[in-house]
Amino acid sequence: MDIIVCIKQSYDVQQLKFDPKTGEPMLAGAPRKMSDMDRRALEEALKIKENLGGTVKTVTVGPPESRDVVKEIYAMGADEAFVVTDLKLDKADPDLTAKIIVETIKKIGNFDLILAGAASTDDYSWQIPAKVAALLDLPFFPNAVSMTVDGGLVVESDLGDAIYKYKAPLPSVVSVSLEINEPRIPTLSAILKASRKQFTDFYLQDLGLEVVTELEVRKVVMPKVERKNVVVEATDPSKMEDGIKKILDELRKENVI
Amino acid sequence: MERVLEYPKDPVITFSKEEELFRQMVREFCEKHIEPNWIEGDKAAEKDPMNNMPVDLIKKMGQQGLFCIPCSEEYGGQGGTYTMATIATEEIAYADPSVALAVYALLNNGWPFALELFGNEEICQEILPEVAKGNAFFGIASTEPQGGSDVAGIRTTATKKGDVYVFNGEKAYISGVGEVQRLSWGGGWFLVARTGGPGHQGLSAFAFLARKNGELGKGWNPTIYEDIGRHGLTTGGFIMNDFELEAKYLLGEENKGFYHVMEGFNLARIVVAAATIGAARWLLEKAVEWFRSRKLFGRNISSFQGVSFKFAELYARWEAARYFVYRASRLADKIYMEKDPSLNPKDLNVPVALAKNYGPETCVDLAEEVMKWYGAYAFTKEAPIFRAWLGPFSYVIGAEGAQNIMRVIIARDLIGKEFIR
Numbered sequence: 001m002d003i004i005v006c007i008k009q010s011y012d013v014q015q016l017k018f019d020p021k022t023g024e025p026m027l028a029g030a031p032r033k034m035s036d037m038d039r040r041a042l043e044e045a046l047k048i049k050e051n052l053g054g055t056v057k058t059v060t061v062g063p064p065e066s067r068d069v070v071k072e073i074y075a076m077g078a079d080e081a082f083v084v085t086d087l088k089l090d091k092a093d094p095d096l097t098a099k100i101i102v103e104t105i106k107k108i109g110n111f112d113l114i115l116a117g118a119a120s121t122d123d124y125s126w127q128i129p130a131k132v133a134a135l136l137d138l139p140f141f142p143n144a145v146s147m148t149v150d151g152g153l154v155v156e157s158d159l160g161d162a163i164y165k166y167k168a169p170l171p172s173v174v175s176v177s178l179e180i181n182e183p184r185i186p187t188l189s190a191i192l193k194a195s196r197k198q199f200t201d202f203y204l205q206d207l208g209l210e211v212v213t214e215l216e217v218r219k220v221v222m223p224k225v226e227r228k229n230v231v232v233e234a235t236d237p238s239k240m241e242d243g244i245k246k247i248l249d250e251l252r253k254e255n256v257i
Numbered sequence: 258m259e260r261v262l263e264y265p266k267d268p269v270i271t272f273s274k275e276e277e278l279f280r281q282m283v284r285e286f287c288e289k290h291i292e293p294n295w296i297e298g299d300k301a302a303e304k305d306p307m308n309n310m311p312v313d314l315i316k317k318m319g320q321q322g323l324f325c326i327p328c329s330e331e332y333g334g335q336g337g338t339y340t341m342a343t344i345a346t347e348e349i350a351y352a353d354p355s356v357a358l359a360v361y362a363l364l365n366n367g368w369p370f371a372l373e374l375f376g377n378e379e380i381c382q383e384i385l386p387e388v389a390k391g392n393a394f395f396g397i398a399s400t401e402p403q404g405g406s407d408v409a410g411i412r413t414t415a416t417k418k419g420d421v422y423v424f425n426g427e428k429a430y431i432s433g434v435g436e437v438q439r440l441s442w443g444g445g446w447f448l449v450a451r452t453g454g455p456g457h458q459g460l461s462a463f464a465f466l467a468r469k470n471g472e473l474g475k476g477w478n479p480t481i482y483e484d485i486g487r488h489g490l491t492t493g494g495f496i497m498n499d500f501e502l503e504a505k506y507l508l509g510e511e512n513k514g515f516y517h518v519m520e521g522f523n524l525a526r527i528v529v530a531a532a533t534i535g536a537a538r539w540l541l542e543k544a545v546e547w548f549r550s551r552k553l554f555g556r557n558i559s560s561f562q563g564v565s566f567k568f569a570e571l572y573a574r575w576e577a578a579r580y581f582v583y584r585a586s587r588l589a590d591k592i593y594m595e596k597d598p599s600l601n602p603k604d605l606n607v608p609v610a611l612a613k614n615y616g617p618e619t620c621v622d623l624a625e626e627v628m629k630w631y632g633a634y635a636f637t638k639e640a641p642i643f644r645a646w647l648g649p650f651s652y653v654i655g656a657e658g659a660q661n662i663m664r665v666i667i668a669r670d671l672i673g674k675e676f677i678r
Contacts, residue, residue, distance in 0.1 A: 072278060185289075191275050
């Protein structure tokens, strides 16, 4: 089975620092890593390849730093990586990113299945896999928590209210959730071998595209979480019951109990 | 996982993209398999050193490629640099600051690499893949009951009889005596014994396999000690009564073992120091966490300069220790990986002695201060800090070379041998 996996090199949000005055993330030089759900999509593809044979190719779209993710992609075991970079792609909107992914997939050629993380670790738009499916006119199965391919594709999708089990045709686009698997951690020997492997580097002009974004991002700020600081005085042991009642009332008001 | 202290951005000691990715992968492995379990593991092994050795974890670490990192791929190694072994050791010790697992890892990186330097192809092919997979242990056995620092005074004899060497004597305070018995394949040590006359020129080095393919050698009688810290990796001793070892296990040249083991010690000491800077980083983070939450007299305790200045001093020592460690490992890369003709193994003497001297002492001094900042809570076994004090303390006492021997090496090489006698 030939599988294409969409992989983003996201900001490592856990290590991201925010400007204390403006609340904006300090992105210059911020560490990046493979997006968590995309990593699980790659793991799922590699497991399918290990069982059924075939190839695993990857598509990455982003600013030039995105090329760094290729080492990890190869270290995990993918066969071939395709990267489309442009300085302006750091601010690409989901429509444009999906278009670039689709044009790259067309260049790659035949495939049986497209996998992607349901959302990226940083922008978290949840839109790319669906848009890719729509542009390719393929069926889309979102948020997979489990999938099997031998004897036909079966996807279990977590749609919020319940887990739906689908018999899916091939080719399809499947987006995977964090729960689907525990991705492998590459060994040093795999990392070293990966660093010697070549990848295909596309520029937007190779795909006949340019950065035209209709979406304007005005501001990205850390949400302010104000503490309520409710203090219940209960220094007199005989009035402890009242104090407990007040705490319970406060918690009920917040709908937490 | 969010880190309390950002790893220093350092334009002097720099890492390649592969090394950065490797550090990230080791961290991920440790967050998953080591950090959540080390305290319980240390407690359990404290009660029963032989039966609480984390064999499964060692196997997992082997599968992850955390042993034999600098060894050749043809022997099952990772084909990495010595700096990569240093990075792995630092991160494992950060995740298990009792350093039990870091010591297991550092021994099974440093000494297998020394084995590859001096061993013939047949024995490298036999031993190294098993060590790499986590099926066998390979450490160092030089210390004897009469002392460890006086290597030239070793009394264990290895007498050649036909195709075998026959060993008689006793080794003491040896790491891995339990692991050799418990791991599926077995293993042994880079062992130094007397094959010639008195003094350092009568010593030879061997790949001494107490157990191989699951079978114990005859005439090997082990004992396990109860350690005060670093539980989870056993320390013990063994008596050799006419223990026979095939001659192919001789490492390097006969009667040149003193020089071979000194080269091995230089390599192992780099990763020893790496373990202590990893544990020290954990201690620094524990201190910062505590400073941000602990209030006395209505103020954070770090608002008292008696506390914050001491923290600043110890942080400076940590950065210096880190520099010594990576400077030494980069030098080892140049000597052994890049084969830089302008350098030779002796060039490691002073840089390594500085790292081994400075790292463990910084870590233990830091642990003592952090425990004082934590107050009485740190004196209970509920608080984990003491575990990061007792484990690294083994290296201040003298494991892998006493602290004063490090000072001797520095003084000897800088002042001149004849001027320090």
